[in-house]
Amino acid sequence: MSLVKVKDLLAHAQEHGYGVPAINVFDYNSIKFAAMAAEEAKMPLIIQYFPGFDVHAPLIDIRNIAVAFARRATVPIAVHLDHSKNFEIAVSGLGARFPSVMVDGSALPYEENVALTLEVARCAHAMGVDVEAELGHVGVGMNLEDMTNTDHFTDPDQAVDFVKRTGADSLAIAVGNAHGNYIRTPELDFDRICKLREVLDIPLVMHGGSDIPDDQLARAVRCGMSKFNIATEYQRAFYNNMKDFFADESNSGAYFKALRALERPCIDFVKSKIDILNPDHYQL
Ligand SMILES: [Zn+2]
Numbered sequence: 428m429s430l431v432k433v434k435d436l437l438a439h440a441q442e443h444g445y446g447v448p449a450i451n452v453f454d455y456n457s458i459k460f461a462a463m464a465a466e467e468a469k470m471p472l473i474i475q476y477f478p479g480f481d482v483h484a485p486l487i488d489i490r491n492i493a494v495a496f497a498r499r500a501t502v503p504i505a506v507h508l509d510h511s512k513n514f515e516i517a518v519s520g521l522g523a524r525f526p527s528v529m530v531d532g533s534a535l536p537y538e539e540n541v542a543l544t545l546e547v548a549r550c551a552h553a554m555g556v557d558v559e560a561e562l563g564h565v566g567v568g569m570n571l572e573d574m575t576n577t578d579h580f581t582d583p584d585q586a587v588d589f590v591k592r593t594g595a596d597s598l599a600i601a602v603g604n605a606h607g608n609y610i611r612t613p614e615l616d617f618d619r620i621c622k623l624r625e626v627l628d629i630p631l632v633m634h635g636g637s638d639i640p641d642d643q644l645a646r647a648v649r650c651g652m653s654k655f656n657i658a659t660e661y662q663r664a665f666y667n668n669m670k671d672f673f674a675d676e677s678n679s680g681a682y683f684k685a686l687r688a689l690e691r692p693c694i695d696f697v698k699s700k701i702d703i704l705n706p707d708h709y710q711l
Pocket residue numbers: 510565606634635656
């Protein structure tokens with residue numbers, strides 16, 4: 428019975444100097460392997476779902492499976508709805524009883540981002556649901572401009588105003604990170620991370636955590652970042668291991684056997700992220 432709130436889980440991580448992977452799941456297996464990794468590593472984890480995947484699985488179904496695994500776990504596991512780009516999607520997450528939702532107004536002009544985040548936060552908080560927001564804009568890793576143009580990065584003074592006015596519980600920041608595959612190795616702006624950590628008291632979130640080199644992830648944790656979204660690399664782990672399995676002709680057609688064969692490497696992948704994000708080897 429260890430379903431916990433994202434807010435509480437991240438407060439604990441921040442206090443004890445470790446980072447938490449937020450694993451983007453897409454089906455039963457991806458939820459199961461992530462939960463098993465947390466259990467084996469004996470560390471907290473966040474399971475999250477991108478609402479754009481609802482064409483494959485409705486929000487409520489993924490929420491229910493994730494919550495069931497979290498409740499059975501002996502370690503703290505939180506469940507979160509990723510990137511709601513408008514009010515309707517965020518509210519559909521509340522309707523599907525996600526205990527935490529992200530509202531991402533980062534592509535909007537500043538005042539509109541404040542207004543959208545505040546609107547979602549008022550509804551969510553009235554229902555006891557946590558809210559992650561985004562300021563600065565985390566773009567896509569295949570666009571070099573998104574990774575390097577500091578005009579898109581999070582401004583510390585604006586972040587203070589934003590958090591005060593919206594009541595967001597955690598903040599996704601743009602510091603040289605980006606979504607999906609990176610066109611070149613990211614170089615995080617650690618001075619900016621440290622400054623944001625200094626001026627804000629809520630947990631900081633790294634989107635685009637896939638393929639950021641281990642030493643930079645560890646350094647971001649030491650600068651005080653808490654939540655690290657992992658989507659691209661997790662899907663790649665499924666793909667690569669499935670491909671290897673079926674490269675063996677004798678496995679042809681054995682789809683269930685393939686799912687079983689994915690289990691160990693996918694669990695080990697998540698455990699490796701838990702480990703990298705815990706540079707000082709904190710133990711629960
Ligand atoms: Zn994101």
